[in-house]
Amino acid sequence: APAEQSLLHAEDHPADWLTHGRTYSEQRYSPLAQITPQTISRLHLAWHYDLASNRGQEATPLVKDGVLYTSTAWSRVKALDAATGKVLWAFDPKVDGTYGVRGCCDVVNRGLAYWNGKLYLGTFDNRLIALDAKTGKPVWSVNTIPADADLGKQKAYTITGAPRVAKGRVLIGNGGAEFGARGFLSAYDAETGKLDWRFFTVPNPQNKPDNAPSDAVLMKTAYKTWGAKGAWVRQGGGGTVWDSIVYDPVTDLVYFGTGNGSPWNYGLRSEGKGDNLFLNSIIAVRPETGDYVWHFQETPKDHWDYTATQQIMTLDLPIEGQMRHVIVHAPKNGFFYVLDAKTGAFLSGKNFVYVNWASGLDPKTGYPLFNPDALYSQTGKMFHIFPGDMGAHGIAAMAYSPRTKLVYLPVQQVPDFLKAAKTFEPHPDGWNLGLDVEANDKMPTLKEQQDQAKDLAGWLVAWDPVQQKEIWRIPQPGPANGGVVATAGDLVFQGLTNGFFHAYRAQDGKDLFSFDAQTGIIASPISYMAHGRQYIAVLAGWGGSYGLNASGLARQKTGSINRSRVLAFALDGTDTLPPAVDPPTPALPPPATFDQKQALAGSRQFAIYCQFCHGANVEGTGVLPDLRHSAAIQDKDAFYSIVGEGALSQFGMDRFDKSMTPAEIETLRHFIIERAHQTLPAQTPAHAP
Numbered sequence: 001a002p003a004e005q006s007l008l009h010a011e012d013h014p015a016d017w018l019t020h021g022r023t024y025s026e027q028r029y030s031p032l033a034q035i036t037p038q039t040i041s042r043l044h045l046a047w048h049y050d051l052a053s054n055r056g057q058e059a060t061p062l063v064k065d066g067v068l069y070t071s072t073a074w075s076r077v078k079a080l081d082a083a084t085g086k087v088l089w090a091f092d093p094k095v096d097g098t099y100g101v102r103g104c105c106d107v108v109n110r111g112l113a114y115w116n117g118k119l120y121l122g123t124f125d126n127r128l129i130a131l132d133a134k135t136g137k138p139v140w141s142v143n144t145i146p147a148d149a150d151l152g153k154q155k156a157y158t159i160t161g162a163p164r165v166a167k168g169r170v171l172i173g174n175g176g177a178e179f180g181a182r183g184f185l186s187a188y189d190a191e192t193g194k195l196d197w198r199f200f201t202v203p204n205p206q207n208k209p210d211n212a213p214s215d216a217v218l219m220k221t222a223y224k225t226w227g228a229k230g231a232w233v234r235q236g237g238g239g240t241v242w243d244s245i246v247y248d249p250v251t252d253l254v255y256f257g258t259g260n261g262s263p264w265n266y267g268l269r270s271e272g273k274g275d276n277l278f279l280n281s282i283i284a285v286r287p288e289t290g291d292y293v294w295h296f297q298e299t300p301k302d303h304w305d306y307t308a309t310q311q312i313m314t315l316d317l318p319i320e321g322q323m324r325h326v327i328v329h330a331p332k333n334g335f336f337y338v339l340d341a342k343t344g345a346f347l348s349g350k351n352f353v354y355v356n357w358a359s360g361l362d363p364k365t366g367y368p369l370f371n372p373d374a375l376y377s378q379t380g381k382m383f384h385i386f387p388g389d390m391g392a393h394g395i396a397a398m399a400y401s402p403r404t405k406l407v408y409l410p411v412q413q414v415p416d417f418l419k420a421a422k423t424f425e426p427h428p429d430g431w432n433l434g435l436d437v438e439a440n441d442k443m444p445t446l447k448e449q450q451d452q453a454k455d456l457a458g459w460l461v462a463w464d465p466v467q468q469k470e471i472w473r474i475p476q477p478g479p480a481n482g483g484v485v486a487t488a489g490d491l492v493f494q495g496l497t498n499g500f501f502h503a504y505r506a507q508d509g510k511d512l513f514s515f516d517a518q519t520g521i522i523a524s525p526i527s528y529m530a531h532g533r534q535y536i537a538v539l540a541g542w543g544g545s546y547g548l549n550a551s552g553l554a555r556q557k558t559g560s561i562n563r564s565r566v567l568a569f570a571l572d573g574t575d576t577l578p579p580a581v582d583p584p585t586p587a588l589p590p591p592a593t594f595d596q597k598q599a600l601a602g603s604r605q606f607a608i609y610c611q612f613c614h615g616a617n618v619e620g621t622g623v624l625p626d627l628r629h630s631a632a633i634q635d636k637d638a639f640y641s642i643v644g645e646g647a648l649s650q651f652g653m654d655r656f657d658k659s660m661t662p663a664e665i666e667t668l669r670h671f672i673i674e675r676a677h678q679t680l681p682a683q684t685p686a687h688a689p
């Protein structure tokens with residue numbers, strides 16, 4: 001089919017960006033070379049397009065025949081003239097605002113797929129929608145969640161990832177393992193939207209068949225790694241396929257990465273059996289049938305949210321004198337893996353950042369050599385873990401240049417403190433990790449926070465995947481930076497959370513270009529050609545997991561206000577951004593009083609239901625309202641109408657009267673007032689709304 005040919009030969013369309021990682025190999029390398037270290041002094045903003053949203057922007061746009069297609073926060077879609085930024089059409093799937101709380105990490109969307117005149121969009125409320133690429137009109141729409149998945153209470157599915165298309169099938173998974181979810185990957189007929197197959201990543205809780213291609217391997221191999229009881233039976237086990245899905249025409253296999261266990265704590269999750277299949281794994285299946293071919297589990301005994309969902313890239317590399325077709329993978333756990341793409345065999349693995357949960361990998365099998373202290377459900381003690389749950393590498397795409405033979409990898413350090421709960425108490429509409437939430441009762445002092453902040457770091461690392469060795473690293477102002485694109489102009493482009501967009505020389509990382517985007521950048525750039533000019537485009541807009549739940553630690557002097565835009569750069573560009581006007585300095589905390597006992601009780605409710613969006617310890621990061629400044633905390637009824645009854649639900653603030661009693665909701669108010677009194681005077685000034 002012609003559609004198939006165009007994606008198989010995406011390499012031969014240097015002007016376009018036809019699929020999420022540009023080609024099926026997902027190397028994110030553009031063969032365009034107008035912009036080089038020699039010409040870069042002429043690089044300027046060519047156009048910008050303002051997005052009507054103040055939530056995190058993570059999409060990688062697609063470009064075909066002079067049109068740039070992108071998804072945005074809240075699963076909206078824009079088609080823009082790639083040379084001018086003029087809007088051609090827009091589509092809004094109208095996701096209900098109350099869905100906002102069902103995702104762990106902001107209402108983001110990472111991109112679209114294109115195939116045969118249609119675009120494919122996964123929505124935050126789990127629809128897969130085919131749009132006519134010319135008009136933006138829906139062609140078909142399906143609900144991707146099976147009928148027996150209990151939505152909204154114990155389990156909470158969302159789609160944030162980009163679909164991929166292979167052999168006439170649209171492939172999509174979902175997120176939700178922090179709440180409770182059973183992961184799967186579904187394949188739909190690209191023309192009709194009919195479900196073709198669905199591969200579940202963890203067993204059926206009764207070890208029954210699901211009438212799915214995963215049945216045999218789950219019942220025979222995977223089930224015994226879980227145990228019959230354990231919290232997974234109720235929670236779904238996790239293993240969500242929330243980001244990377246790749247079709248490899250060389251092996252004719254589909255690879256996808258699976259997420260963490262649900263709940264995190266395997267002592268409670270699976271009766272202390274930790275090597276639960278297929279959590280934190282790469283799985284290979286046949287594109288036509290979904291039949292299982294191989295798997296490789298990167299993080300057995302997952303306790304740490306060490307998802308293997310990060311970008312899967314295929315490469316041909318000389319290994320011990322022989323060319324091998326391999327998968328290279330840098331998951332959250334901090335190790336860089338090289339696997340044989342056809343068999344999944346472990347070829348090598350090396351840590352690319354400081355890790356303290358394992359001392360290395362078994363050189364034959366790749367099985368981690370665990371630090372026993374990291375197995376916190378077994379020790380019963382708090383563990384200060386590197387990397388933390390954000391991972392050493394998160395949603396930011398990496399890129400490979402065949403010219404330098406290096407992988408350019410956005411690396412971060414955000415350590416975490418983890419302590420196991422003794423019993424599992426699921427909270428509908430809350431995160432359900434099996435962790436000791438009471439550890440949050442003791443608020444960190446300013447000094448403790450400053451000590452913690454010293455460990456926060458981000459780097460761009462150039463990694464030699466053959467030698468498994470770092471060639472250079474550029475320190476950056478902090479973690480959670482955007483992804484990268486590498487070009488034949490020997491440049492690597494990347495936006496940072498502090499709101500600046502950079503170009504680095506591919507050979508040595510020399511910083512050659514910097515642009516003030518006025519907001520943190522967490523998305524991954526692309527390069528394309530329109531009317532004979534090379535463009536670099538990126539979505540700007542602070543948010544995502546770090547942007548929502550990392551507390552005041554994530555706030556920066558620049559970048560921590562969301563100004564969502566599409567930015568496109570070209571040689572001799574003449575556009576400029578309007579001056580950034582910061583919101584007025586927020587009012588001082590209201591003179592409200594609080595009761596210490598109620599505040600303590602409220603701290604627990606806050607840790608369960610609120611902190612992941614509004615920031616730990618009620619310290620906002622700049623994306624969502626900082627509740628310490630909220631006028632509503634002065635009035636019991638006003639507060640209840642928002643938190644209990646959903647007065648702000650259309651903006652993404654769900655109602656919680658089914659999760660908490662009115663008395664519990666009132667304890668939250670006391671806690672927030674207490675935090676307002678105790679933290680605001682001391683905190684470093686930042687651009688928080």
Ligand SMILES: O=C(O)c1cc(C(=O)O)c2c(n1)C(=O)C(=O)c1cc(C(=O)O)[nH]c1-2
Nearest residue numbers: 105108160175176177178240242259544545
């Ligand atoms: O376990 C899951 O189902 C799941 C889903 C998602 C998501 O869909 O965004 C993230 C994560 N986990 C996660 O662990 C994580 O660090 C993360 C970061 C982000 C983001 O968009 O910034 N999403 C997610």
Ligand SMILES: [Ca+2]
Nearest residue numbers: 177259260305
């Ligand atoms: Ca997760």
